[in-house]
Structure formats: C-alpha cells, structure tokens
Amino acid sequence: CGRRADPMRVAIDATALGSHRGGDETLVRSLLRGLAGAVHESDAVEVLTSAGAQLPAECRAMPGAGLRVTAIERRSGPRHFALDLPAWLRRLTHEGRRPDLVVALTHAPVWSPAPVALLVTDLSFIHDPGGYPAADRWRLRLLVGAQVRRAAQVLTISDFCRTDLEQTYQLAAGSVQVLPLVVDAPTPADPAARAALAGRGVPARYLLYLGNLHPRKNVPRAIEAFLDLRRREPELSGYAFVVAGRAWFGGTAEREAARDAPPGAVIFLDRVDDAEREVLLRDAEALVYPSIFEGFGLPPLEAMARGTPVLASAVTAIPEVCRHAALLVDPHDTDALAEGMRRVLFDTPLRDRLRTAGFARAAAYDVAGVTQAWRRVLAPSRATTTLR
DSSP: OOOOOOOOEEEEEETTTTSOOTHHHHHHHHHHHHHHHHSOTTOEEEEEEETTOOOOHHHHTOOTTEEEEEEEOOOOHHHIIIIIHHHHHHHHHHTTOOOSEEEEESSOOSOOSSOEEEEOOOOHHHHSGGGSOHHHHHHHHHHHHHHHHHOSEEEESSHHHHHHHHHHTTOOTTOEEEOOOOOOOOOOOOHHHHHHHHHTTOOSSEEEEESOBOGGGOHHHHHHHHHHHHHHOGGGTTOEEEEEOOBSSOOOHHHHHTTTOOTTSEEEEESOOHHHHHHHHHHOSEEEEOOSSOSOOHHHHHHHHTTOOEEEESSTTHHHHHGGGSEEEOTTOHHHHHHHHHHHHHOHHHHHHHHHHHHHHHHTSSHHHHHHHHHHHHHHHHHHHHHO
C-alpha cells in the first residue's frame, strides 16, 4: 500500500478528435478525460490526433511524464489502420518510447509493438446491417471479430454491448471491460447562437432530435409520428420537429418523411456547433431519441443534464443508460412514438418527474466513473510492465 507503481506508457489513437463524426469524437474525448485521471505521475501517454484537434483540458493538465501529442491528417480507415497508425507506433518504438499498451477504436492496427486494447462501440453492423454500405458492412464483419479475439483486452461503452460482444464472439463472461461516456456539464446559453437558430427557422417551441442521421436512428418514423400528432392536436400548430445532425451515408429518408409537412413544421439544421447544441438542448420542449439500435446513446443524458424531458427507445442500450429518467416506447410503433410525444409535451406531472430523475441520471456519468474503469483496464498492462 502506497508503493509507487512502475511507470508505463499508453498509446491511444485519438484521431477521431476533430473529425466531426459525432459520437466517435465524443467518445474519444470521454476516454481521454478519464485516462488523464487514471495514470500515475510516472506514466506517459502518447496521443495520436487529427491535425488541428483540441485535447480536453484534463489532458493538458496531466502531471509527471505526462502527455506527448502527434498530429496527422486522418485518412480513410484502411489506410489509417494499415499504414498511418502502425507507422506512428514504429516511430515511437525507434525513438525509445515503445508503449506498454495500445488503445485503438473499432479496428486494431495491422502491426503493434505492444498488446492492443480494442474498443468496439456496438455491433449494429451485425444486427442491423442494412444501414451500412456493402463495403463497410463486409469490412466490419470480417475484421472486428478476428481482431476482438486477438486483442489483449476488449473494451466497450455499456453493459448491453459487453454482453453482446461476449455472446456474439463467444468470449469469456466478464472478459470485456466497460468504459462509460462522460456527460459534460451545461454551459451558459449564447444569445447569439439562439438568435442564429431563430434565423434558421427554429421556433420558440419544438421537439428535438440531435445526433447523426443513419437508418438505425429511426428519425423518419419520428417525423411521421410528430406530423400525425400535429394534425390531431390543434395546440401543436406552432410547434416544430427540429432535426440537428448530418447524414453519414447521404440518405434522404428523413427529408422524404417531411415532404408533405406544413411550412416550418420540420426544420433540418444539419450539423450544429457546440454553442448551438447547448441552446437546442436547453430550449427544446423535449428530446426525442427513437433509435432502434444503440451502443450507448449520449444525447438523452445531455438533455437530462439541462432539465429537458426525454422520449427514447425501449431497446438495446438505451434503457440501461436512461433507466426511469426517460419515457421509453417501442421505436417500431409510430402510434407509440406519437403518444409518447403527446405525453412529454402535455403531461405536466410526467415532465416534472422526468426533469428531477434526469438531473440525477446525468450526474451518474461523470469523469470519475470512466477514470475508475480505466484503472481496471491499465492494471493488467501495469503488471506485465513490472515483470519485464
């Protein structure tokens, strides 16, 4: 007890930072914040980022041997994992900075000088493959399973995903470690961002969907449910359904679902910046998160942290993350979605209960949780380092 741990060096691929790829970028930021608190003062952390990316403040304050950052231009997945990531690891090794553990997301590098901890966020490409272009679907199916079985450690972001990985790839029960995401504390709303959103058509009252536009996110059905409810409820004539997110694969199903909507009833914002995101989450009457497959689902927790009621799906990881702090419905049932929207808009006792429960639920996902998880991840590698 109290003995100074032998130093170790962790190398992490953080090139999702600055990529504007929604959940991937948020995930890496959460990982780095937790890792900064888990390493000892004698440890070193090597981070590979995309050019121009900003590291979390916790990383910049890392003590001791601390942090070394290498920035590169992030190229396509095959080039990154086959060429760029291995080249960085070789350079570290040649410079006398060989890592004791390499942390990679989705895919492992084709060559590594050290054991790899592979983080897989979900297996939607297996359970809901229709949402992926054929090349991506086959790449993920062929590589992830093989790399998971070879990895020194397998990491994921929820208990749902942990169980799914263990069962799908026949891994030993309890062999997958969970690194939960972090919910950032709310920041003051920017009046300029609020004015800019109003200028883009966002009304005073609206339901919000925030996230990537992907077939498994189920946004077209949510739009249909809202428009049906709006036709039946005269009180909703001034309300809109605001969609803030960018299509990953260029689909148009969301806009097709809104094709016959009255003017101003459905607003598409594409990707929004952090200031606009803060305003949207604060000002929305409720967040609607109708995903049919989710490995975690951070936007509901972000809405909860700001006192915004949440309507979400009762499937995959979402009930685990939201628990009783959201109204959960069957995402395949358009009528259930419409009724859920009606309740989160007009049922005052429900709204009050969701606000209170939401604050507590969001607070459970702080940096301390992912830091604790990182300590469990680092412990085996630290033992291996000591024995060398």
